[in-house]
Amino acid sequence: xxxxxxxxxxxxxxxxxxxxxxxxxxxxxxxxxxxxxxxxxxxxxxxxxxxxxxxxxxxxxxxxxxxxxxxxxxxxxxxxxxxxxxxxxxxxxxxxxxxxxxxxxxxxxxxxxxxxxxxxxxxxxxxxxxxxxxxxxxxxxxxxxxxxxxxxxxxxxxxxxxxxxxxxxxxxxxxxxxxxxxxxxxxxxxxxxxxxxxxxxxxxxxxxxxxxxxxxxxxxxxxxxxxxxxxxxxxxxxxxxxxxxxxxxxxxx
Amino acid sequence: xxxxxxxxxxxxxxxxxxxxxxxxxxxxxxxxxxxxxxxxxxxxxxxxxxxxxxxxxxxxxxxxxxxxxxxxxxxxxxxxxxxxxxxxxxxxxxxxxxxxxxxxxxxxxxxxxxxxxxxxxxxxxxxxxxxxxxxxxxxxxxxxxxxxxxxxxxxxxxxxxxxxxxxxxxxxxxxxxxxxxxxxxxxxxxxxxxxxxxxxxxxxxxxxxxxxxxxxxxxxxxxxxxxxxxxxxxxxxxxxxxxxxxxxxxxxx
Numbered sequence: 001x002x003x004x005x006x007x008x009x010x011x012x013x014x015x016x017x018x019x020x021x022x023x024x025x026x027x028x029x030x031x032x033x034x035x036x037x038x039x040x041x042x043x044x045x046x047x048x049x050x051x052x053x054x055x056x057x058x059x060x061x062x063x064x065x066x067x068x069x070x071x072x073x074x075x076x077x078x079x080x081x082x083x084x085x086x087x088x089x090x091x092x093x094x095x096x097x098x099x100x101x102x103x104x105x106x107x108x109x110x111x112x113x114x115x116x117x118x119x120x121x122x123x124x125x126x127x128x129x130x131x132x133x134x135x136x137x138x139x140x141x142x143x144x145x146x147x148x149x150x151x152x153x154x155x156x157x158x159x160x161x162x163x164x165x166x167x168x169x170x171x172x173x174x175x176x177x178x179x180x181x182x183x184x185x186x187x188x189x190x191x192x193x194x195x196x197x198x199x200x201x202x203x204x205x206x207x208x209x210x211x212x213x214x215x216x217x218x219x220x221x222x223x224x225x226x227x228x229x230x231x232x233x234x235x236x237x238x239x240x241x242x243x244x245x246x247x248x249x250x251x252x253x
Numbered sequence: 254x255x256x257x258x259x260x261x262x263x264x265x266x267x268x269x270x271x272x273x274x275x276x277x278x279x280x281x282x283x284x285x286x287x288x289x290x291x292x293x294x295x296x297x298x299x300x301x302x303x304x305x306x307x308x309x310x311x312x313x314x315x316x317x318x319x320x321x322x323x324x325x326x327x328x329x330x331x332x333x334x335x336x337x338x339x340x341x342x343x344x345x346x347x348x349x350x351x352x353x354x355x356x357x358x359x360x361x362x363x364x365x366x367x368x369x370x371x372x373x374x375x376x377x378x379x380x381x382x383x384x385x386x387x388x389x390x391x392x393x394x395x396x397x398x399x400x401x402x403x404x405x406x407x408x409x410x411x412x413x414x415x416x417x418x419x420x421x422x423x424x425x426x427x428x429x430x431x432x433x434x435x436x437x438x439x440x441x442x443x444x445x446x447x448x449x450x451x452x453x454x455x456x457x458x459x460x461x462x463x464x465x466x467x468x469x470x471x472x473x474x475x476x477x478x479x480x481x482x483x484x485x486x487x488x489x490x491x492x493x494x495x496x497x498x499x500x501x502x503x504x505x506x
Contacts, residue, residue: 244497
């Protein structure tokens, strides 16, 4: 265990940089915050490289367990590292897990195609977890899941279900090869309301960009394009809400 | 039409304060941003007190229409007023509409009971609009809908459906008097999965606080408490996602 009080400490500066995707990629580590997430990381056998806690937590069991990796930090540093207004004063730097290549998909999957808002990405993954989906694939142009803002809305779901990042075209090929029914989400003349579908057991649901939806190439690679009926005057739904309605709506109970 | 270039101008300082609920209440006005919202306000007969636009928009039809209420502002001021990183350079100050007292509810209603996050409040109202609900009632301790952050996620739905703010107990009495079936959302032994309900035409769905859900008094005033089955390892759903799943799930198609 060691103590750092200055915000200008080089190690602290380095941890601060972990809010950037570039730095996460470079170091192969990311930062999580709060008791809930740090405990979940521990319980789910994540590799904890460093644990950071304010002085009032130094006798906590979790800090004792990771004694050699623990750094006690000042409240100032905790505030600087935190994404929230009232930090709990506990953080961990953990290794981005290595994903073996996936060669087969079964069950219910969500594909994120160029979803840009970190809050939306995190919320969709959390919903996929809650709804018992088998996994999530994010396209290379979707917001990186190890960013703090995604972490915050994902609430630890990265520890509960597999999340792969790959080229969307490859993901679609994999879905076909795996005989998943592929649903695109779109409003057009050939799309059908999601609630009129015959339910299937193995499928992939693709959610698109907040402003532009799915591109033509993706839509034409699907088995069926579906939409949520808009009955009022709103122009559209928030993508995370739409994903939730569809994820639950496509399941048989 | 007049021109203001300085951020320190007293009128501009005043508009800047409209991001605070206190000031919105005091002045009876609120600030909206972007072409979409300003156009919607105009089309939906809202009382536009002032329209603010950067110089490049000064010949736009909308600015001409409200010539006497228009102020041309510098890019600096637009940036300061804006909630977004890339402001469109158009804003309007509009009157908070007077709501006549409501004495009867029919159809499908959403009640927000102490929902705190402005993004959640806005998103739920937008979803209620999309799903064709008849209106929304927000409790006195729910985030004020005229805050800029609610505006941003609500995307103009305040112009499409009635939104009342009142004491939750009164709202529940009103629902009973109006013979709506009242659904609380909760996970407990007596609650039932939302998808097993017999669908009714007239109901109120109550969504609760992000961290604490609904309190006991509210839950015991409902006709039925319902929940969304959690099949994975997530502890809960985001409240706006849960509201979306329930709002669509409770409707007959």
